[in-house]
Amino acid sequence: ISSMIDDVIEEVVNSYAGEIKYSDDWDLPGLLAYVEQHILPRVDFTIDELKGMTRRDMKDFLQERTHSLYEEREAELGSETMRELERAIMLRIIDDKWMDHIDAMDQLRNGINLRAYGQRDPLVEYKFEAFNAFEAMVYSIKEDVVRYILRVKVVQQPQERQTFVNQGEEEAEKKP
DSSP: OHHHHHHHHHHHHHHHHSSOSSGGGSOHHHHHHHIIIIIOSSOOOOHHHHHTOOHHHHHHHHHHHHHHHHHHHHHHHOHHHHHHHHHHHHHHHHHHHHHHHHHHHHHHHHHGGGGGGGTOOHHHHHHHHHHHHHHHHHHHHHHHHHHHHHHOOOOOOOOOOOOOOOOOHHHHHHOO
């Protein structure tokens, strides 16, 4: 999960501050809005705090905030509950994304032969697009896992009291 957080934050910072050399041209309002809507449920910093940072400092700052929120969640829920939550979320998201990916690959396979009309090798085009689709799926899985783990509300139901009754007492007494 920690590496997923790092990857998602790095990609977000690169997409909003990417190759633009001067920090005045970065889309900091877009970055802040994205972080608030998709990663951190509560943002306790402003655009002004981000303005003086380098890309690296901004990435480290956001990773630190996200990791501390993750650690708070783990302390709040307990380690065992957090692992169960992570397993359930990851399984669900991977299953959904994989099914979507399989459907997309079927559609790609059905339409790839049209590339031959454009003087392109369909096999090379298929490999290229399939690889890009797979990478997009992997990133989407990471993004959704981070979002759900940090934002999901866990409602713990009280455990029912279990009563065990020995119904075979007569048989238990007969055995040596």
